[in-house]
Amino acid sequence: MTTQTVNTATPDYIVDSTLTDGEAWVPLITTVVSGTSTANVQMQSSTGANDWSQYMNLFLISTTRSLGTNSILRLNFNNDTGSNYQCQILGGNGTNDTAYYQTIGYADINSMPISSSAANYFASCITQIFDINSGKDTSLLGTTGKELNGVSAGIVNINSTVWYNQAPVTEIDLSIGGGVDAFAASSRFDLFGILPRMVTV
Amino acid sequence: MAIIEALETIYLEADAASVTIDSIDQSYQTLELVASARSAALTAATSYYVECNGSPAGNAHSLYYMQGSNSTPGAQETLTRTDWKMYDGIMGLTQAGQTGEYATMRVIIPDYASSDSNKSMSIQVCQSLSYASQCKILFGGGVYDQTSHPAITQLKVTPATGSLQRGSEFTLYGIKSS
Numbered sequence: 001m002t003t004q005t006v007n008t009a010t011p012d013y014i015v016d017s018t019l020t021d022g023e024a025w026v027p028l029i030t031t032v033v034s035g036t037s038t039a040n041v042q043m044q045s046s047t048g049a050n051d052w053s054q055y056m057n058l059f060l061i062s063t064t065r066s067l068g069t070n071s072i073l074r075l076n077f078n079n080d081t082g083s084n085y086q087c088q089i090l091g092g093n094g095t096n097d098t099a100y101y102q103t104i105g106y107a108d109i110n111s112m113p114i115s116s117s118a119a120n121y122f123a124s125c126i127t128q129i130f131d132i133n134s135g136k137d138t139s140l141l142g143t144t145g146k147e148l149n150g151v152s153a154g155i156v157n158i159n160s161t162v163w164y165n166q167a168p169v170t171e172i173d174l175s176i177g178g179g180v181d182a183f184a185a186s187s188r189f190d191l192f193g194i195l196p197r198m199v200t201v
Numbered sequence: 202m203a204i205i206e207a208l209e210t211i212y213l214e215a216d217a218a219s220v221t222i223d224s225i226d227q228s229y230q231t232l233e234l235v236a237s238a239r240s241a242a243l244t245a246a247t248s249y250y251v252e253c254n255g256s257p258a259g260n261a262h263s264l265y266y267m268q269g270s271n272s273t274p275g276a277q278e279t280l281t282r283t284d285w286k287m288y289d290g291i292m293g294l295t296q297a298g299q300t301g302e303y304a305t306m307r308v309i310i311p312d313y314a315s316s317d318s319n320k321s322m323s324i325q326v327c328q329s330l331s332y333a334s335q336c337k338i339l340f341g342g343g344v345y346d347q348t349s350h351p352a353i354t355q356l357k358v359t360p361a362t363g364s365l366q367r368g369s370e371f372t373l374y375g376i377k378s379s
Contacts, residue, residue, distance in 0.1 A: 090269025099269030130237040137301040160327030196210035
Protein backbone atom coordinates (compact mmCIF):
# COMPACT_ATOMS: atom_id res chain seq x y z
CA MET A 1 0.00 0.00 0.00
CA THR A 2 1.24 3.49 -0.77
CA THR A 3 0.20 7.06 -0.33
CA GLN A 4 0.88 8.95 -3.53
CA THR A 5 0.53 12.70 -3.94
CA VAL A 6 0.52 14.05 -7.50
CA ASN A 7 0.87 17.75 -8.25
CA THR A 8 -1.59 18.38 -11.09
CA ALA A 9 -2.21 22.02 -10.16
CA THR A 10 -1.93 24.66 -12.83
CA PRO A 11 1.77 25.53 -12.88
CA ASP A 12 2.26 28.70 -10.87
CA TYR A 13 5.31 29.63 -12.91
CA ILE A 14 2.98 30.33 -15.82
CA VAL A 15 0.84 33.44 -15.47
CA ASP A 16 -1.66 34.22 -18.24
CA SER A 17 0.20 31.81 -20.50
CA THR A 18 3.49 33.61 -19.90
CA LEU A 19 6.45 31.86 -18.34
CA THR A 20 7.51 33.86 -15.30
CA ASP A 21 10.47 33.54 -13.01
CA GLY A 22 10.14 30.94 -10.33
CA GLU A 23 11.64 27.86 -8.86
CA ALA A 24 13.53 25.69 -11.30
CA TRP A 25 12.49 22.61 -9.35
CA VAL A 26 8.81 21.69 -9.30
CA PRO A 27 7.50 18.93 -6.99
CA LEU A 28 5.67 16.34 -9.10
CA ILE A 29 4.97 13.12 -7.22
CA THR A 30 5.58 11.89 -3.69
CA THR A 31 5.04 8.23 -2.80
CA VAL A 32 5.31 6.91 0.74
CA VAL A 33 5.04 3.17 1.35
CA SER A 34 2.92 1.70 4.12
CA GLY A 35 2.11 -1.93 4.82
CA THR A 36 4.11 -4.86 3.46
CA SER A 37 2.83 -5.49 -0.07
CA THR A 38 4.25 -2.74 -2.28
CA ALA A 39 6.52 -4.38 -4.84
CA ASN A 40 6.31 -1.67 -7.49
CA VAL A 41 6.07 2.10 -7.28
CA GLN A 42 4.72 3.63 -10.45
CA MET A 43 5.09 7.29 -11.39
CA GLN A 44 3.40 8.63 -14.50
CA SER A 45 3.17 11.92 -16.33
CA SER A 46 -0.33 13.39 -16.27
CA THR A 47 -1.59 16.96 -16.33
CA GLY A 48 -0.82 20.40 -14.93
CA ALA A 49 2.51 20.62 -13.16
CA ASN A 50 2.83 16.84 -13.49
CA ASP A 51 2.92 17.00 -17.29
CA TRP A 52 6.53 15.90 -17.75
CA SER A 53 6.75 17.19 -21.32
CA GLN A 54 7.49 20.70 -20.00
CA TYR A 55 10.67 19.76 -18.12
CA MET A 56 14.29 19.46 -19.12
CA ASN A 57 15.33 17.00 -16.39
CA LEU A 58 13.76 14.91 -13.68
CA PHE A 59 15.25 14.46 -10.21
CA LEU A 60 14.35 11.53 -7.96
CA ILE A 61 15.15 11.43 -4.25
CA SER A 62 14.48 8.14 -2.52
CA THR A 63 15.03 6.35 0.75
CA THR A 64 14.34 2.63 0.66
CA ARG A 65 14.56 -0.70 2.44
CA SER A 66 13.68 -4.19 1.24
CA LEU A 67 11.46 -6.64 3.10
CA GLY A 68 13.19 -9.55 1.36
CA THR A 69 16.71 -10.59 0.47
CA ASN A 70 17.10 -8.64 -2.77
CA SER A 71 18.78 -5.27 -2.31
CA ILE A 72 18.83 -3.74 -5.80
CA LEU A 73 16.54 -0.80 -6.56
CA ARG A 74 15.55 -1.06 -10.20
CA LEU A 75 14.30 1.82 -12.33
CA ASN A 76 12.51 1.22 -15.64
CA PHE A 77 11.33 3.81 -18.14
CA ASN A 78 8.04 3.59 -20.06
CA ASN A 79 7.46 -0.09 -19.12
CA ASP A 80 10.57 -1.21 -21.02
CA THR A 81 12.10 -4.22 -19.26
CA GLY A 82 14.21 -5.38 -22.20
CA SER A 83 18.02 -5.44 -22.09
CA ASN A 84 18.20 -1.84 -23.22
CA TYR A 85 19.95 -0.32 -20.23
CA GLN A 86 23.71 0.12 -20.04
CA CYS A 87 25.07 0.81 -16.55
CA GLN A 88 28.44 1.87 -15.16
CA ILE A 89 28.98 1.95 -11.41
CA LEU A 90 31.89 2.99 -9.19
CA GLY A 91 31.55 2.08 -5.53
CA GLY A 92 33.20 1.36 -2.24
CA ASN A 93 32.36 -0.56 0.92
CA GLY A 94 34.68 1.06 3.42
CA THR A 95 37.60 -1.18 2.49
CA ASN A 96 37.63 -1.79 -1.25
CA ASP A 97 36.73 0.16 -4.34
CA THR A 98 35.01 -1.57 -7.22
CA ALA A 99 33.72 -0.75 -10.67
CA TYR A 100 31.47 -2.67 -13.00
CA TYR A 101 29.71 -2.32 -16.29
CA GLN A 102 26.68 -4.26 -17.48
CA THR A 103 23.87 -4.44 -20.01
CA ILE A 104 20.65 -5.29 -18.22
CA GLY A 105 16.90 -4.80 -18.26
CA TYR A 106 16.79 -1.88 -15.83
CA ALA A 107 18.79 0.97 -14.34
CA ASP A 108 20.52 -0.19 -11.15
CA ILE A 109 20.26 2.96 -9.02
CA ASN A 110 20.60 1.84 -5.42
CA SER A 111 21.60 -0.91 -2.99
CA MET A 112 19.40 -0.96 0.09
CA PRO A 113 19.20 -2.73 3.45
CA ILE A 114 17.30 -6.03 3.43
CA SER A 115 15.16 -7.97 5.91
CA SER A 116 18.15 -9.23 7.88
CA SER A 117 19.73 -5.77 8.19
CA ALA A 118 19.59 -3.80 11.41
CA ALA A 119 16.13 -2.41 12.00
CA ASN A 120 15.19 1.07 10.84
CA TYR A 121 18.12 1.49 8.45
CA PHE A 122 17.30 2.80 4.98
CA ALA A 123 19.48 3.62 1.97
CA SER A 124 19.54 7.07 0.38
CA CYS A 125 19.62 7.69 -3.32
CA ILE A 126 19.53 10.71 -5.62
CA THR A 127 19.11 10.30 -9.36
CA GLN A 128 19.07 12.95 -12.07
CA ILE A 129 17.49 12.01 -15.39
CA PHE A 130 18.74 14.20 -18.23
CA ASP A 131 16.93 15.84 -21.14
CA ILE A 132 13.87 13.60 -21.03
CA ASN A 133 12.05 15.15 -23.98
CA SER A 134 14.85 15.30 -26.52
CA GLY A 135 15.80 13.00 -29.37
CA LYS A 136 18.57 11.53 -27.26
CA ASP A 137 18.86 8.21 -25.51
CA THR A 138 17.85 8.99 -21.94
CA SER A 139 20.73 9.05 -19.46
CA LEU A 140 20.74 9.25 -15.69
CA LEU A 141 23.43 9.99 -13.15
CA GLY A 142 23.10 9.32 -9.44
CA THR A 143 24.68 8.57 -6.11
CA THR A 144 23.64 6.24 -3.33
CA GLY A 145 24.71 5.15 0.10
CA LYS A 146 23.72 2.80 2.88
CA GLU A 147 25.14 2.22 6.33
CA LEU A 148 24.20 -0.83 8.37
CA ASN A 149 24.89 0.06 11.97
CA GLY A 150 28.60 -0.57 11.69
CA VAL A 151 28.18 -4.02 10.15
CA SER A 152 30.10 -4.67 6.94
CA ALA A 153 28.17 -4.47 3.65
CA GLY A 154 27.63 -0.76 3.90
CA ILE A 155 28.15 0.75 0.48
CA VAL A 156 28.44 4.03 -1.39
CA ASN A 157 28.45 4.45 -5.15
CA ILE A 158 28.07 6.73 -8.12
CA ASN A 159 26.12 5.23 -10.97
CA SER A 160 25.03 6.07 -14.47
CA THR A 161 22.77 4.42 -17.01
CA VAL A 162 21.85 5.09 -20.61
CA TRP A 163 18.50 3.79 -21.83
CA TYR A 164 18.73 3.02 -25.53
CA ASN A 165 15.46 4.67 -26.38
CA GLN A 166 14.80 8.21 -27.55
CA ALA A 167 11.13 8.42 -26.63
CA PRO A 168 10.04 11.05 -24.11
CA VAL A 169 9.98 9.67 -20.60
CA THR A 170 6.36 9.41 -19.43
CA GLU A 171 6.56 6.68 -16.81
CA ILE A 172 9.02 5.51 -14.16
CA ASP A 173 8.65 2.20 -12.34
CA LEU A 174 10.67 1.41 -9.23
CA SER A 175 10.97 -2.11 -7.88
CA ILE A 176 13.25 -4.40 -5.91
CA GLY A 177 14.64 -7.05 -8.18
CA GLY A 178 11.77 -6.60 -10.63
CA GLY A 179 9.06 -7.11 -8.03
CA VAL A 180 10.68 -10.05 -6.24
CA ASP A 181 10.53 -8.29 -2.86
CA ALA A 182 8.39 -5.56 -1.35
CA PHE A 183 9.45 -2.16 -0.05
CA ALA A 184 9.46 -1.65 3.70
CA ALA A 185 7.01 0.79 5.19
CA SER A 186 8.33 4.38 5.24
CA SER A 187 10.25 3.87 2.02
CA ARG A 188 9.76 7.14 0.18
CA PHE A 189 10.15 8.54 -3.34
CA ASP A 190 10.04 12.23 -4.29
CA LEU A 191 10.10 13.18 -7.95
CA PHE A 192 10.84 16.71 -9.17
CA GLY A 193 10.75 18.30 -12.60
CA ILE A 194 13.53 20.75 -13.46
CA LEU A 195 12.82 23.67 -15.75
CA PRO A 196 15.32 25.22 -18.15
CA ARG A 197 15.73 28.85 -19.18
CA MET A 198 16.10 28.65 -22.90
CA VAL A 199 18.75 30.53 -24.85
CA THR A 200 19.17 29.24 -28.39
CA VAL A 201 22.60 29.18 -30.06
CA MET B 202 12.80 34.81 -4.84
CA ALA B 203 13.43 31.31 -5.97
CA ILE B 204 15.69 28.99 -4.01
CA ILE B 205 16.94 27.25 -7.16
CA GLU B 206 16.59 29.20 -10.38
CA ALA B 207 17.60 28.37 -13.91
CA LEU B 208 19.83 31.27 -14.97
CA GLU B 209 20.52 30.21 -18.53
CA THR B 210 20.08 27.19 -20.78
CA ILE B 211 22.07 26.79 -23.97
CA TYR B 212 20.76 24.15 -26.35
CA LEU B 213 22.94 23.76 -29.42
CA GLU B 214 21.06 23.68 -32.70
CA ALA B 215 24.37 23.40 -34.58
CA ASP B 216 27.81 22.12 -33.66
CA ALA B 217 29.94 24.61 -31.73
CA ALA B 218 33.59 24.65 -30.66
CA SER B 219 32.66 25.58 -27.11
CA VAL B 220 29.90 26.97 -24.95
CA THR B 221 30.35 30.05 -22.76
CA ILE B 222 28.00 31.31 -20.08
CA ASP B 223 29.06 34.80 -19.06
CA SER B 224 27.82 37.74 -17.02
CA ILE B 225 26.77 35.26 -14.36
CA ASP B 226 24.32 36.72 -11.86
CA GLN B 227 26.22 37.33 -8.60
CA SER B 228 23.19 37.31 -6.30
CA TYR B 229 23.19 33.58 -5.52
CA GLN B 230 25.30 31.54 -3.11
CA THR B 231 26.02 28.45 -5.20
CA LEU B 232 26.18 27.65 -8.89
CA GLU B 233 25.25 24.33 -10.45
CA LEU B 234 26.10 23.58 -14.08
CA VAL B 235 24.20 20.61 -15.53
CA ALA B 236 25.00 19.30 -19.01
CA SER B 237 24.01 16.63 -21.47
CA ALA B 238 26.65 16.83 -24.18
CA ARG B 239 28.56 15.04 -26.91
CA SER B 240 31.69 15.78 -28.92
CA ALA B 241 32.25 15.28 -32.63
CA ALA B 242 35.68 13.84 -31.86
CA LEU B 243 36.48 10.76 -33.97
CA THR B 244 37.24 8.77 -30.83
CA ALA B 245 35.13 6.97 -28.28
CA ALA B 246 35.81 9.69 -25.74
CA THR B 247 37.83 12.82 -25.19
CA SER B 248 38.73 15.07 -22.30
CA TYR B 249 36.29 17.71 -21.13
CA TYR B 250 37.43 21.19 -20.05
CA VAL B 251 35.59 23.63 -17.80
CA GLU B 252 37.24 27.03 -17.47
CA CYS B 253 36.46 29.88 -15.08
CA ASN B 254 36.63 33.54 -16.04
CA GLY B 255 38.23 33.09 -19.45
CA SER B 256 41.94 32.46 -19.95
CA PRO B 257 43.03 33.73 -16.55
CA ALA B 258 46.66 34.41 -15.79
CA GLY B 259 48.34 31.54 -14.01
CA ASN B 260 47.29 27.93 -13.88
CA ALA B 261 44.58 28.25 -11.32
CA HIS B 262 42.46 25.14 -11.90
CA SER B 263 43.10 21.81 -10.18
CA LEU B 264 40.96 18.69 -9.89
CA TYR B 265 41.15 15.35 -8.12
CA TYR B 266 38.73 12.56 -8.93
CA MET B 267 37.83 8.91 -8.53
CA GLN B 268 37.03 7.10 -11.73
CA GLY B 269 35.40 3.83 -12.73
CA SER B 270 36.10 2.53 -16.22
CA ASN B 271 34.30 -0.73 -16.96
CA SER B 272 35.61 -3.02 -14.17
CA THR B 273 38.60 -0.87 -13.23
CA PRO B 274 38.40 1.69 -10.42
CA GLY B 275 41.09 4.33 -10.17
CA ALA B 276 42.04 7.87 -9.27
CA GLN B 277 43.43 10.79 -11.23
CA GLU B 278 44.61 14.34 -10.72
CA THR B 279 44.84 17.18 -13.18
CA LEU B 280 46.62 20.03 -11.46
CA THR B 281 47.58 23.67 -12.09
CA ARG B 282 45.87 24.09 -15.42
CA THR B 283 43.94 26.87 -17.13
CA ASP B 284 40.81 24.73 -16.82
CA TRP B 285 39.36 21.82 -14.91
CA LYS B 286 40.29 18.87 -17.08
CA MET B 287 38.19 15.71 -16.87
CA TYR B 288 40.08 12.93 -18.54
CA ASP B 289 37.83 11.36 -21.19
CA GLY B 290 34.86 13.09 -19.65
CA ILE B 291 32.82 13.55 -22.82
CA MET B 292 31.95 10.96 -25.39
CA GLY B 293 32.90 11.01 -29.05
CA LEU B 294 31.61 9.41 -32.20
CA THR B 295 33.40 6.08 -32.46
CA GLN B 296 30.56 3.86 -31.38
CA ALA B 297 28.47 3.57 -34.53
CA GLY B 298 24.77 3.14 -33.96
CA GLN B 299 24.70 4.96 -30.63
CA THR B 300 24.50 8.50 -31.94
CA GLY B 301 21.71 9.29 -29.50
CA GLU B 302 23.90 8.89 -26.44
CA TYR B 303 25.16 12.00 -24.69
CA ALA B 304 27.46 12.36 -21.68
CA THR B 305 26.12 13.71 -18.40
CA MET B 306 27.82 16.26 -16.13
CA ARG B 307 26.97 18.09 -12.92
CA VAL B 308 29.31 20.74 -11.44
CA ILE B 309 28.57 22.50 -8.14
CA ILE B 310 30.51 25.65 -7.15
CA PRO B 311 29.69 27.02 -3.68
CA ASP B 312 30.38 30.63 -2.72
CA TYR B 313 31.26 31.50 -6.33
CA ALA B 314 30.58 35.22 -5.84
CA SER B 315 32.98 35.80 -2.95
CA SER B 316 36.08 37.91 -3.42
CA ASP B 317 38.10 36.70 -0.46
CA SER B 318 38.58 32.97 -1.01
CA ASN B 319 39.55 30.33 -3.51
CA LYS B 320 36.59 28.62 -5.19
CA SER B 321 36.06 24.96 -4.46
CA MET B 322 33.90 22.71 -6.61
CA SER B 323 32.56 19.20 -6.88
CA ILE B 324 31.81 17.33 -10.06
CA GLN B 325 30.08 14.20 -11.32
CA VAL B 326 30.49 13.00 -14.90
CA CYS B 327 29.66 9.93 -16.96
CA GLN B 328 30.17 9.25 -20.65
CA SER B 329 30.26 6.65 -23.38
CA LEU B 330 28.23 3.95 -21.68
CA SER B 331 27.74 2.27 -25.03
CA TYR B 332 31.45 1.70 -25.50
CA ALA B 333 32.78 -0.57 -22.77
CA SER B 334 36.47 0.02 -23.25
CA GLN B 335 36.05 3.78 -22.94
CA CYS B 336 33.15 4.07 -20.53
CA LYS B 337 34.00 6.27 -17.59
CA ILE B 338 32.12 7.51 -14.59
CA LEU B 339 33.82 9.87 -12.17
CA PHE B 340 33.30 12.15 -9.23
CA GLY B 341 35.75 14.63 -7.86
CA GLY B 342 36.56 17.90 -6.24
CA GLY B 343 38.72 20.79 -7.31
CA VAL B 344 39.66 24.37 -6.79
CA TYR B 345 40.01 27.61 -8.73
CA ASP B 346 42.73 29.38 -6.78
CA GLN B 347 43.40 32.56 -8.69
CA THR B 348 45.52 34.72 -6.39
CA SER B 349 43.15 37.68 -6.35
CA HIS B 350 40.16 35.42 -5.51
CA PRO B 351 37.84 36.90 -8.14
CA ALA B 352 34.19 36.00 -8.23
CA ILE B 353 33.29 33.57 -11.00
CA THR B 354 31.56 35.53 -13.70
CA GLN B 355 32.06 33.20 -16.65
CA LEU B 356 32.17 29.45 -17.32
CA LYS B 357 33.37 27.98 -20.60
CA VAL B 358 33.01 24.33 -21.60
CA THR B 359 35.15 22.80 -24.35
CA PRO B 360 35.92 19.26 -25.52
CA ALA B 361 39.63 18.53 -25.98
CA THR B 362 39.03 17.37 -29.55
CA GLY B 363 36.11 17.87 -31.89
CA SER B 364 33.29 20.32 -31.47
CA LEU B 365 30.26 20.08 -29.22
CA GLN B 366 27.53 18.38 -31.20
CA ARG B 367 24.06 19.59 -32.03
CA GLY B 368 21.71 18.66 -29.20
CA SER B 369 24.27 19.30 -26.47
CA GLU B 370 22.58 21.13 -23.63
CA PHE B 371 23.95 23.19 -20.73
CA THR B 372 21.93 24.81 -17.96
CA LEU B 373 23.35 26.98 -15.19
CA TYR B 374 21.36 27.16 -11.95
CA GLY B 375 21.71 29.65 -9.12
CA ILE B 376 20.99 28.41 -5.60
CA LYS B 377 20.39 30.49 -2.47
CA SER B 378 19.25 29.67 1.00
CA SER B 379 16.44 32.19 1.23
